[in-house]
Amino acid sequence: ELNNNLTNKTRVSYHRNADTANYHYGPFHPMKPFRLRLTDNLVTGYGLHNIMDLYEVDLEQNYNINMLEDKILKFHSKEYLNFLKNLNDNSDQENKKYLIKNDIDDNDCPIFHGLYKYCLNYTSTTLSAVECIKQKKSDIAINWSGGLHHAKKFKPSGFCYLNDIVVGILDLLKTHARVLYIDIDIHHGDGVQEAFYLTDRVFTISFHKYGGYFFPMTGALQETGVAKGKNYCLNVPLMDGIKDYEYTQLFKSIITPLVESYNPECVVLQCGTDSLGYDRLGTFNLTVKGHGECVKYVKSLGIPLVLVGGGGYTPPNVSRAWCYETGIANDLILREKLPDNLPFKDYYSPDYSLYPELGDSILTDMNSKTFLNDTRIRLLEQIRYLQG
Numbered sequence: 339e340l341n342n343n344l345t346n347k348t349r350v351s352y353h354r355n356a357d358t359a360n361y362h363y364g365p366f367h368p369m370k371p372f373r374l375r376l377t378d379n380l381v382t383g384y385g386l387h388n389i390m391d392l393y394e395v396d397l398e399q400n401y402n403i404n405m406l407e408d409k410i411l412k413f414h415s416k417e418y419l420n421f422l423k424n425l426n427d428n429s430d431q432e433n434k435k436y437l438i439k440n441d442i443d444d445n446d447c448p449i450f451h452g453l454y455k456y457c458l459n460y461t462s463t464t465l466s467a468v469e470c471i472k473q474k475k476s477d478i479a480i481n482w483s484g485g486l487h488h489a490k491k492f493k494p495s496g497f498c499y500l501n502d503i504v505v506g507i508l509d510l511l512k513t514h515a516r517v518l519y520i521d522i523d524i525h526h527g528d529g530v531q532e533a534f535y536l537t538d539r540v541f542t543i544s545f546h547k548y549g550g551y552f553f554p555m556t557g558a559l560q561e562t563g564v565a566k567g568k569n570y571c572l573n574v575p576l577m578d579g580i581k582d583y584e585y586t587q588l589f590k591s592i593i594t595p596l597v598e599s600y601n602p603e604c605v606v607l608q609c610g611t612d613s614l615g616y617d618r619l620g621t622f623n624l625t626v627k628g629h630g631e632c633v634k635y636v637k638s639l640g641i642p643l644v645l646v647g648g649g650g651y652t653p654p655n656v657s658r659a660w661c662y663e664t665g666i667a668n669d670l671i672l673r674e675k676l677p678d679n680l681p682f683k684d685y686y687s688p689d690y691s692l693y694p695e696l697g698d699s700i701l702t703d704m705n706s707k708t709f710l711n712d713t714r715i716r717l718l719e720q721i722r723y724l725q726g
């Protein structure tokens with residue numbers, strides 16, 4: 339009994355919905371749900387599906403849609419949910435009216451075929467992961483199709499329609515007193531921050547690029563929460579080109595005292611992979627190993643953990659990172675050579691490696707030592723307010 343945690347394997351559950359990868363935002367849109375198929379093929383190719391608890395989420399089969407919609411309505415407005423639900427039945431004019439009234443950017447958030455089903459898919463998959471944590475069936479529960487951190491109460495934003503993270507955390511709060519939300523997507527986790535800005539029961543921290551009109555233009559160091567939520571929010575604004583060593587050092591040096599002070603009962607980690615080098619939209623220089631180092635570190639805290647996806651716009655790198663991190667969750671360091679007979683193997687040329695080198699055509703690191711040090715000192719100062 340005493341040795342249980344030392345000898346037993348981490349209990350990992352992997353939550354997926356085979357249908358989610360089939361949706362299309364449009365031919366030129368950077369968000370490609372197909373990256374989920376690449377991820378799943380890689381995870382399966384390495385044999386990881388054999389050592390995890392697999393949950394195949396299927397809306398028709400396992401889910402009571404009314405219960406699901408009730409959970410979504412704990413965050414989203416009835417009017418917005420109805421808008422998404424009735425997109426096909428409404429006239430184009432009615433839909434246009436809602437878009438205009440709510441200042442919705444339908445280039446970023448197009449209305450594509452089967453949109454509502456897509457939204458319910460990734461949200462129910464996050465709720466499936468949350469359920470395993472609530473029932474203490476898993477130490478780590480994974481949903482790579484979730485992590486859509488920009489969606490707001492009344493509207494979609496930045497490729498995100500329903501905020502599966504907020505809906506998931508609200509459900510977690512029924513059993514867990516304090517939830518820590520960590521966001522390593524290159525974009526600011528504005529939707530999650532905003533949802534919990536007034537409460538001390540959810541601590542949100544986002545690492546992101548900030549400045550130069552980079553979307554969503556929020557996430558300044560000065561945004562730290564309001565009222566009961568004052569000091570229960572942190573932001574780590576960064577500049578182009580940050581590399582593994584600097585990023586992971588900063589990450590650990592902040593997360594360590596934060597966890598010590600806040601003492602969360604559960605962690606939700608958004609693992610957006612647009613912070614990797616050569617991302618189509620991102621401008622950081624993390625490698626698969628550096629990105630995964632953050633996951634490894636959070637796992638080492640030994641707190642129940644939900645892993646969700648997020649951004650990531652160079653599909654083969656998205657799948658490399660999420661597969662590597664699925665390995666990490668299972669205490670495995672996967673071999674560099676990709677599995678034989680891997681579907682879509684040509685996507686991984688020319689290196690066919692899980693850990694390709696970044697090469698020379700990367701952006702210059704604009705984060706000076708003094709900038710990073712000043713940022714760290716200010717963040718540690720913020721964390722000290724928690725004890726008092």
Ligand code: TV1
Pocket residue numbers: 366367368443445446485486487488495496497498523525526553610612619648649650
């Ligand atoms: C259609 C076709 C849409 C090509 C959107 C990049 C496109 C972008 C497109 C794009 C694009 C954004 C803005 C625009 C401010 C808006 C999943 C003036 C080549 C979590 C969301 C980024 C990131 C939104 C989501 C951003 C996530 N960047 N080509 N759109 N308006 N929107 O800047 O955090 O990763 O870029």
Ligand code: CA
Pocket residue numbers: 521522523524525526527544545546
């Ligand atoms: Ca972020």
Ligand code: ZN
Pocket residue numbers: 523524525610612648649650
């Ligand atoms: Zn992003």
